Amino acid sequence: MATFFSYRLxxxxxxxGFETYLxxxxxxxxxxxxxxxxxxxxxxxxxxxxxLLVEYKEEQEYKINITTFQELxxxxxxxxxxxxxxxxxxxxxxxxxxxxxxxFGKLRLDKxxxxxxxxxxxxxxxxxxxxxxxxxxxxxxxxxxxAMEVCKDNPMSKTLLPRKIEVEQSLKFYTKxxxxxxxxxxxxxxxxxxxxxxxxxxxxxxxxxxALALQWEDVDFFNKTLTIGKTIxxxxxxxxxxxxxxxxxxxxxxxxxxxTIKQLLIWQKEQLKIMIFHGYNTNSPKxxxxxxNENKLYYPQVANDWLDWIYxxxxxxxxxxxxxxxxxxxxxxxxxxxSIKEVQERLGHKDxxxxxxxxxxxxxxxxxxxxxxxxxxxxx
Numbered sequence: 165m166a167t168f169f170s171y172r173l174x175x176x177x178x179x180x181g182f183e184t185y186l187x188x189x190x191x192x193x194x195x196x197x198x199x200x201x202x203x204x205x206x207x208x209x210x211x212x213x214x215x216l217l218v219e220y221k222e223e224q225e226y227k228i229n230i231t232t233f234q235e236l237x238x239x240x241x242x243x244x245x246x247x248x249x250x251x252x253x254x255x256x257x258x259x260x261x262x263x264x265x266x267x268f269g270k271l272r273l274d275k276x277x278x279x280x281x282x283x284x285x286x287x288x289x290x291x292x293x294x295x296x297x298x299x300x301x302x303x304x305x306x307x308x309x310x311a312m313e314v315c316k317d318n319p320m321s322k323t324l325l326p327r328k329i330e331v332e333q334s335l336k337f338y339t340k341x342x343x344x345x346x347x348x349x350x351x352x353x354x355x356x357x358x359x360x361x362x363x364x365x366x367x368x369x370x371x372x373x374x375a376l377a378l379q380w381e382d383v384d385f386f387n388k389t390l391t392i393g394k395t396i397x398x399x400x401x402x403x404x405x406x407x408x409x410x411x412x413x414x415x416x417x418x419x420x421x422x423x424t425i426k427q428l429l430i431w432q433k434e435q436l437k438i439m440i441f442h443g444y445n446t447n448s449p450k451x452x453x454x455x456x457n458e459n460k461l462y463y464p465q466v467a468n469d470w471l472d473w474i475y476x477x478x479x480x481x482x483x484x485x486x487x488x489x490x491x492x493x494x495x496x497x498x499x500x501x502x503s504i505k506e507v508q509e510r511l512g513h514k515d516x517x518x519x520x521x522x523x524x525x526x527x528x529x530x531x532x533x534x535x536x537x538x539x540x541x542x543x544x
Contacts, residue, residue: 181209182199184197184216186220232273251405276319280319295326299323335491337494338482340496353474354470357454363424366493378454380450388425391417392418395409396462411514416510444459
């Protein structure tokens, strides 16, 4: 409801003005009122009022009306989806759904304090290894809210990160003899596809997500090389997708040994027969090396399922994860005399610290040889 009023200046000139109610502020809940003056006639004031009401209505229609953290999260995840890989979106959604939204979702943005955020960071620190990721993600959501002008502050950015509890973690990997036993058991008791897969992991050190994304065109049988330039992942809709590696160093071309080359050729011929039986012609460089019988990409979890099946059928005292074959390859490379730089480039480590961390956990056989190696050098 608007009210009009007239007034006179000291000079005696008469002017008109109005005062009107526009609505309530969605953030504070307070009434929004405004006043305009200095119109020569009441009709002119009426025209100005009508224009103001139309402009305000249009502004509200386009204005983002966000009051709770949940609403801000929904806006943020849509934007985040356009900036990162599908697998990163899936990870963020999972952590937000399980840990961030249960404690922040229903709260009004203007009611979330630094002390409340610090309390949640402390709780995450007690229970989860990924507490720093949760803190960073929450702060990132608030930062986005400030950019969108739906919140004025980032209370999470003001929290203090608790001291990291250093826990000595032993890397699980096979010695040379254990790896030979594993591969022999797998070759004798399981399919050519499964044996080829784990032979490839063990003799190249590639990640399971890299192996499952390989196509035959990535193998140069003449020059005995393998090019790694993509990975598989699950997106937020639980679909298998291809994506580029997380770092530039992960894209690489590595040498293959003669036996692994021969094994790949064996599997290529067998795959062709199997897939023709199922109605698919896989005689193409674009064909993926490891697929289902329906010629579809596997989910990353299949490598773990295959390994569980292997250990169930042929139990071993030491059991490792698919990633353990990467550590095994790294460890045995060091044992064979490869340099840290050579190992870093072969495994596609962006940071040499990652390589050094594995080097610090090399197999006992390497440690035993160190003293003898130095003594022989001094005797030369």
